[in-house]
Amino acid sequence: MLSFLGVNDPVLLGMAVAAVSALSFFAVFGAGQFNVSQPGFVAVGAYSVGLTTTNHMPIFVGVLIGLAISLPLAAFLVLVTQRLSGVYLAIATLAFVELVQEIIILTPALKGPLGIYGIPLALSPTSAWLIVVAVCLVFAQLMRSRIGLAMVLLREDVIVARGAGVNDRRLKVFTACLSATLASAAGAMTALSTSYISPDEFSFALLIAIMTAVIVGGSERYWGAVIGAVIMTDLPELTRAASDYRPFMTGGILLVAILLAPEGIAGVVLRGRPRLARRLNVSPGITLAKALRRQRV
Amino acid sequence: MTLDIVALAGIYGMYACGLTLVFGVLEVLNLAHAATFAFCTLLAMYLTTTQAWPLWQAALITVLAGAVVAIAIDRIAFWPLRRRGAVTAWGKHIGPLLSSLALATILLGVDQVAFGLDPRHFPDRVLPTATLHLGSGAIPLVSAVSTALFVVLVIALTAALRKTRWGLEVRAVAEQSTTAALFGVNGERRFIETMAVSGALAALAGLAYGLTFNIASPDTSSQLDVKGFALVVLGGLGSVPGSLVGATVIAAIEVSGAKWLPHGTEQLLVFGVLFLLLVVRPQGIFGTKIAAGAR
Amino acid sequence: MKSPKARFVGAILAVPALAAASCGGTSAGASNGGGKTVKIGVVLSTSGNGAVFGVDQRNGVNLAVKMINAGGGINGRLISVDFRDSAYDKTQAQAIFAKMAPDNSIVGIIGPTSSAEAFAADPLAVSAKLPVLAISNGSAGVPQIGKYVHRVGVPEPMLLPGVAKAVVARDHITSAAVMYASNDPFALTGYQAFSKTLKDAGVKITDVVPYDSDKTVNFTPQLQTIKGHHPQALFVAAKSNEGAVILRQAKQTGLSIPLVGNLSFTSTALLQAAGSAANGLIVGATWSASDTSALNQQFVAQYQQAYDKPATPLAATAFNAVYVIKQALSSATTDSRASLEQGLEQMPGYHFIGSAVDFVSVGNGLRDAATADPVLLQAKDGKLVPLG
Numbered sequence: 001m002l003s004f005l006g007v008n009d010p011v012l013l014g015m016a017v018a019a020v021s022a023l024s025f026f027a028v029f030g031a032g033q034f035n036v037s038q039p040g041f042v043a044v045g046a047y048s049v050g051l052t053t054t055n056h057m058p059i060f061v062g063v064l065i066g067l068a069i070s071l072p073l074a075a076f077l078v079l080v081t082q083r084l085s086g087v088y089l090a091i092a093t094l095a096f097v098e099l100v101q102e103i104i105i106l107t108p109a110l111k112g113p114l115g116i117y118g119i120p121l122a123l124s125p126t127s128a129w130l131i132v133v134a135v136c137l138v139f140a141q142l143m144r145s146r147i148g149l150a151m152v153l154l155r156e157d158v159i160v161a162r163g164a165g166v167n168d169r170r171l172k173v174f175t176a177c178l179s180a181t182l183a184s185a186a187g188a189m190t191a192l193s194t195s196y197i198s199p200d201e202f203s204f205a206l207l208i209a210i211m212t213a214v215i216v217g218g219s220e221r222y223w224g225a226v227i228g229a230v231i232m233t234d235l236p237e238l239t240r241a242a243s244d245y246r247p248f249m250t251g252g253i254l255l256v257a258i259l260l261a262p263e264g265i266a267g268v269v270l271r272g273r274p275r276l277a278r279r280l281n282v283s284p285g286i287t288l289a290k291a292l293r294r295q296r297v
Numbered sequence: 298m299t300l301d302i303v304a305l306a307g308i309y310g311m312y313a314c315g316l317t318l319v320f321g322v323l324e325v326l327n328l329a330h331a332a333t334f335a336f337c338t339l340l341a342m343y344l345t346t347t348q349a350w351p352l353w354q355a356a357l358i359t360v361l362a363g364a365v366v367a368i369a370i371d372r373i374a375f376w377p378l379r380r381r382g383a384v385t386a387w388g389k390h391i392g393p394l395l396s397s398l399a400l401a402t403i404l405l406g407v408d409q410v411a412f413g414l415d416p417r418h419f420p421d422r423v424l425p426t427a428t429l430h431l432g433s434g435a436i437p438l439v440s441a442v443s444t445a446l447f448v449v450l451v452i453a454l455t456a457a458l459r460k461t462r463w464g465l466e467v468r469a470v471a472e473q474s475t476t477a478a479l480f481g482v483n484g485e486r487r488f489i490e491t492m493a494v495s496g497a498l499a500a501l502a503g504l505a506y507g508l509t510f511n512i513a514s515p516d517t518s519s520q521l522d523v524k525g526f527a528l529v530v531l532g533g534l535g536s537v538p539g540s541l542v543g544a545t546v547i548a549a550i551e552v553s554g555a556k557w558l559p560h561g562t563e564q565l566l567v568f569g570v571l572f573l574l575l576v577v578r579p580q581g582i583f584g585t586k587i588a589a590g591a592r
Numbered sequence: 593m594k595s596p597k598a599r600f601v602g603a604i605l606a607v608p609a610l611a612a613a614s615c616g617g618t619s620a621g622a623s624n625g626g627g628k629t630v631k632i633g634v635v636l637s638t639s640g641n642g643a644v645f646g647v648d649q650r651n652g653v654n655l656a657v658k659m660i661n662a663g664g665g666i667n668g669r670l671i672s673v674d675f676r677d678s679a680y681d682k683t684q685a686q687a688i689f690a691k692m693a694p695d696n697s698i699v700g701i702i703g704p705t706s707s708a709e710a711f712a713a714d715p716l717a718v719s720a721k722l723p724v725l726a727i728s729n730g731s732a733g734v735p736q737i738g739k740y741v742h743r744v745g746v747p748e749p750m751l752l753p754g755v756a757k758a759v760v761a762r763d764h765i766t767s768a769a770v771m772y773a774s775n776d777p778f779a780l781t782g783y784q785a786f787s788k789t790l791k792d793a794g795v796k797i798t799d800v801v802p803y804d805s806d807k808t809v810n811f812t813p814q815l816q817t818i819k820g821h822h823p824q825a826l827f828v829a830a831k832s833n834e835g836a837v838i839l840r841q842a843k844q845t846g847l848s849i850p851l852v853g854n855l856s857f858t859s860t861a862l863l864q865a866a867g868s869a870a871n872g873l874i875v876g877a878t879w880s881a882s883d884t885s886a887l888n889q890q891f892v893a894q895y896q897q898a899y900d901k902p903a904t905p906l907a908a909t910a911f912n913a914v915y916v917i918k919q920a921l922s923s924a925t926t927d928s929r930a931s932l933e934q935g936l937e938q939m940p941g942y943h944f945i946g947s948a949v950d951f952v953s954v955g956n957g958l959r960d961a962a963t964a965d966p967v968l969l970q971a972k973d974g975k976l977v978p979l980g
Binding site: 008009010011013014102105106112113114115117118121193194195196198199200201233236237240243244246 | 638639640676677679681682683684686687689690691707708711712713715716731732733736774775776777779780781804
């Protein structure tokens with residue numbers, strides 16, 4: 001049946017990569033941070049793995065190098081931009097993405113625009129989806145914990161969050177590092193599933209794809225990001241007949257989501273099924289009263 | 298070299314002015330501005346080649362089309378969210394930003410369907426080739442005229458915003474539209490007018506770009522979409538005179554960087570400057586200080 | 593575990609499990625021995641960023657199939673095409689190849705459009721022993737993907753040296769400047785080819801000017817710097833549209849030296865946009881519309897009639913690829929992947945429309961496409977005519 005939906009191994013891999021990327025954006029967006037630096041960290045992860053595997057080093061070394069670069073870089077990025085929010089933060093982090101791309105292009109050691117080819121196709125759909133499941137488990141625990149609550153509070157209003165005792169600077173650093181880790185992992189997965197990477201993949205266009213997945217799937221729940229990623233990755237297959245009209249479709253879906261269902265598919269699911277919401281042990285929205293009752297967050 | 302900066306600043310400036318105006322009045326970063334710009338360039342080229350119109354006629358219709366497209370962007374992407382009385386940052390700023398992004402994608406699809414994939418250009422008969430020689434340098438007449446026009450527009454717009462009743466209403470609506478409504482200001486009408494002006498500016502920028510470089514295709518919008526942010530942030534998001542400053546500075550960085558820096562690194566400098574500016578002084582040169590946690 | 597979370601996670605885990613189970617692969621048909629049609633897979637980017645290339649390529653393929661079938665096909669067996677759009681996306685190209693690989697009625701694939709897609713998708717064809725004809729994958733490393741990957745379009749590193757040498761000899765060039773789009777792999781390899789050839793010929797390189805074609809709109813400062821150092825020629829490897837801007841601004845800056853361009857400059861749309869500023873530009877290609885061979889005249893005329901636009905070099909290479917398949921299978925008794933592969937390996941090269949192309953060895957039993965006589969063209973009034 002899934003073959004009918006056009007799903008085969010490469011598509012499953014693509015969905016898994018998209019899911020991890022979407023979750024990396026959720027990590028910051030779910031805390032109200034409009035930090036759009038993810039394509040830059042995807043590039044770091046991809047290039048780390050790409051360069052090590054084409055130089056006879058094991059994959060895990062590349063993954064570790066990717067993390068070793070991404071984490072401090074993400075922390076630095078957040079601390080430098082901590083006074084910014086909303087549109088300004090978005091533009092600053094977008095400038096970061098452009099800088100990463102430009103640096104890759106200009107650095108001969110990184111092979112510039114030629115890209116890195118011959119990366120081993122070492123990622124299987126099963127491993128990829130195990131990674132997705134593992135990340136989801138992490139988020140499941142996270143969103144139920146004090147940190148998750150703090151993230152939701154920060155998303156609603158930074159002043160109120162501070163009033164409830166949230167150390168917003170520490171939370172911003174935490175979510176940014178989580179986001180960069182996931183983005184770096186997604187980069188490693190991209191390299192290992194498509195055998196070739198080049199700087200033009202890690203662009204504003206990638207960011208648009210990631211944001212669309214999170215918005216359409218539902219930006220208030222981590223599993224919304226996964227749903228959005230799966231749907232948007234399969235969209236070209238589902239709509240193969242109308243491929244000339246693809247811009248209309250991707251744009252149209254995002255537009256409909258924002259105007260009619262800004263909470264995305266996850267929101268619609270939870271809205272329409274309060275019983276399901278209860279069973280999933282989440283409430284449609286955490287109330288301020290409940291938040292304030294839990295004093296130390 | 299100064300003349301090169303002047304020429305480039307005219308195109309960048311008109312583009313930036315439209316973008317910053319929408320941000321100042323509607324408090325939204327219009328991500329469909331670049332797509333409007335490209336659409337208008339392609340439309341003008343199409344009208345003069347396939348339809349064989351004279352340039353002045355094509356230019357007039359293109360400017361009107363720019364205004365219409367911008368109004369459509371407002372009605373489709375911004376107004377439905379305004380109408381709900383959004384109060385959170387998401388509803389007021391991020392939601393419209395994302396819906397404008399969606400419209401940008403759709404508009405690019407329109408470009409492809411209406412104008413085809415292959416690059417377009419103006420036919421030789423309409424292309425002005427005159428060059429102005431000033432001192433030791435030369436500047437194409439087109440560039441000189443568009444930059445002069447831009448400066449005039451900035452002065453006119455700034456004066457209109459400061460001194461006329463219309464400008465007062467626009468500023469009132471930008472500050473606090475509910476209070477302004479209490480004073481009888483028709484907020485919606487002002488928003489539509491602002492969008493129309495920004496669309497006309499995008500069209501003028503597109504015309505200037507098209508007549509200067511004479512090639513455009515649906516992906517022309519990607520030349521300015523991210524750089525546009527640098528242009529408006531530098532001068533101060535929301536400041537019309539700031540767009541003049543921002544455009545001149547970025548044009549200067551590009552032109553002198555191409556001359557003096559190691560070749561190929563001038564774009565790195567543009568984005569490096571943007572990043573540093575946001576870290577150190579996000580309100581740009583003319584913007585008002587931004588409260589932490591705002592927008 | 594019975595918590596709702598675990599059940600939810602279990603559901604997520606079930607997705608790939610179900611997929612793996614249900615997609616064990618389509619039932620592989622028997623090899624199409626002696627059947628009436630020869631099916632080839634055609635995977636090109638006709639939407640998305642690569643559409644500008646892919647649409648012309650698809651036109652070239654369709655025209656070739658039509659002409660071959662009108663002439664009786666391949667020894668009586670008609671060609672049928674299974675066309676898929678990969679939208680310039682690596683994952684989609686992989687997905688399409690993954691579908692075609694187990695389908696044994698498909699004896700070969702033409703495509704994909706971009707090298708990125710090729711690196712991602714061709715390995716799947718290689719493990720299925722499915723021949724792939726690379727018509728526009730000019731990146732280094734493509735033939736090395738595997739012996740089933742046959743590069744049919746001559747990559748720029750094999751083409752541009754001949755062009756540069758010819759210009760140096762013709763105009764007695766002793767100094768030159770080089771400009772290239774640093775963000776484009778083909779412009780970069782084009783620059784490297786120009787640069788190496790010039791250095792080997794003892795030409796002094798006065799300026800090397802990279803630029804980012806996505807972000808740079810104005811080239812006047814760079815062109816003025818170049819002019820100030822008085823080179824005798826300017827070699828430009830552009831990505832796409834900006835080539836027209838460079839040509840016009842070079843003229844405006846008063847550069848009156850010969851300009852030599854890479855393959856991007858063979859685009860009619862680009863030449864027309866540059867107008868009279870393009871006159872005199874020299875490019876090398878493996879095909880020209882003014883080649884008078886009978887097949888080429890037919891190709892040019894029918895292309896214009898069917899698609900209402902002039903034929904392009906990309907379309908010509910795609911056209912040639914179908915004829916290559918025809919030649920490779922013409923002496924086979926059964927149409928299968930093995931016989932197509934064998935036929936291809938035995939071909940020393942091909943010559944249908946455009947230059948004669950040789951398959952040269954690049955070691956390890958792999959081959960690449962090269963040409964001993966590139967077509968040298970000069971731009972004149974928006975068209976490319978043979979260099980006088």
